[in-house]
Amino acid sequence: MTQTNHLGLATAGLFGALAALGPSAPAAACGGFFCDQTQPVEQAAERIIFHRGGDGTVTAVIQIRYAGPAEEFAWVLPVAGRPAVGVSSDLAFTRLSNATSPQYILTTTVDGACYVDPPPSLQDGGFAAADASAGPSGPDPGEVTVVDSGAVGPYDYVILSLTPGAPEPASVAVEWLRENGYQIDPSGAARLAPYLEGGMNLLAFRLTKGTDAGSIRPVVLGFGAGLATIPIRPTAVAAVADMPMIVWVLGPHRAIPVNYRALELNEALIDWLDPTTTYDAVVTEAANQAGGQGFVTEMSGPAGELSTVVFSDGEEARWASLTDRATWEAPWWRVTDAIGDFRRYDGMGDVIAATVPLPDGVDADQLEACPWCFSEPEGFADAFDVDAFLAAMEALVIEPMRVTRRLFDTSSVVTRFYTTMSADEMTRDPSFAFNPDLAPIDRTRRARRVIECSPDVRLPDAPWRVVLSNGLVVRGRGNRWPYRAGAGMPANARILRYGTEGQGDVLIDNSAAIAAALPHRDERLASPPSTPPPGSGGLMEAMGCHAAPGGSGGAWALALLAFAALGRRSRGRG
Secondary structure (H helix, E strand, O other), X not given: OOOEEEOOOOOXXXXXXXXXXXXXXXXXXXXXXXXXXXXXXXXXXXXXXEEEOOOOEEEEEEOOOOOOOHHXXXXXXXXXXXXXXXXXXXXXHHHHHHHHOOEEEEEEEEEOOOEOOOOHHHHOOOOOOOOOOOOOOOOOOXXXXXXXXXXXOOEEEEXXXXXXXXXXXXXXXXXXXXXXXXXXXXXXXXXXXXXXXXXXXXXXXXXXXXXXXXXXXXXXXXXXXOEEEOOOHHHHHOOOXXXXXEXXXXXXXXXXXXXXXXXXXXXXXXXXXXXXXXXXXXXXXXXXXXXXXXXXXXXXXXXXXXXXXXXXXXXXXXXXXXXXXXXXXXXXXHHHHHHHHHOXXXXXXXXXXXXXOOOOOOOHHHHHHOHHHOOOOOOHHHHOOHHHHHHHHHHHHHHHHHHHHHHHHXXXXXXXXXXXXXXXXXXXXXXXXXEOOOOOEXXXXXXXXXXXXXXXOEHHHOEEEEEEOXXXXXXXXXXXXXXXXXXXXXXXXXXXXXXXXXXXXXXEEOHHHHHHOOOOOOOOOOOOXXXXXXXXXXXXXXXXXXXXXXXXXXXXXXXXXXXXXXXXXXXXXX
């Protein structure tokens, strides 16, 4: 039987700590600002990185979210065995998210000539002015055994083992933690019971005394061989409705959800004019239509390309130059250099607070925000320990970034999954494996929009057609997308079940139904007159702008930019 490695997602919330042709007229390209509008989708979500090593071992990096008093923070999760414990960086997650989030690129061209009012500057004969605006103890060791304990980054942690067969092991474990200073809500014990009764251990974190909640950062857990699995069931206690979840899985091939469905979205429901406003709703509806247990595979590709995104060679070189002791003859200025190079990195504030003698009236946050704003304090050179400062930066700032980068350096493929889940859907722990037969997935989605202009309609009000990558056509007008999730069309184009080989089984195929609900032709509804009536060109004619067949449309770009700046005022003038 394959061993399964578990870790908890957002289980801080479990214990009260938890805290997006017209053939008759030439088509004019619309200019760089309007043509290729790249719309990245970035979700505020619970985030996990899984890494499967060549020996089968699993490493998990888990981002922790919390808002509240530091003394009330506690984060508890069931784990298999005795995982190695370390820390990572929120900055690594931010960079990874930015580099892998889905991008919707809508290429727009204008077919024909729309009416545009002359701007106020031309109407009025002048230029218009712009608007201004401690050692653990506990009950009978026959019931609770401390498998491991220690401190890492801003945390103290303990791993507990419960005597097999002991009655109510979860209640016993929670009571032990409460007696030893972990602020645990006993009402969550029932959610932990199935894991502890099955022989798993319990890992608990709290902030080290004197550490504030701003120091909270992701944790790194190293397990033995097995599947990467999220014990989602305990999260149900504190989960918000449709809680977003992003999972990256690193390994030899493209990853798959083993026991959850694979969802392929109906992209006609995505508002390509502003996908951030609809993406989450489409994913949520798609997951709901799969019984609440499905993941969208947002991208899958070479992992090595992302390693320097997480932590670059340039950053490593900057750090190497800082550790050259020959450059520390003027220590205050080297401290400000170091803080300036790595300010806002996880752990930098803790390094300053612990090792830098601060100027009078200045705290660590102020020095980190502007290290060059303060003069060298009197007697600084004598009070400052260079070795302690560099060691603290290595341990708390640099190495956590390297740890996460190495996961990408030692992997072939990274796959990013996304879903949303509510408490009543968290009945099965999602697991992930690999399938060597599946193709990569580009994070970029592309569609083509043609604005169908005519002399009697302004550009913002003109009808348009968007041709999706699968050939389906969406028709609309102005800046309003005509379809929304939950309003009739299926949110999934297909729902699949994947195994560790082959192309998977299609469980539900909605392609025909979606095609039937959309227009069938990629052509203009009505062609405009070949020559616009005199005076209807407005700003276009006033500026000497004309569309050229097959041209780059630079004149259009200028006119459209002018319209973007003045359109609201022009429309108001009727």
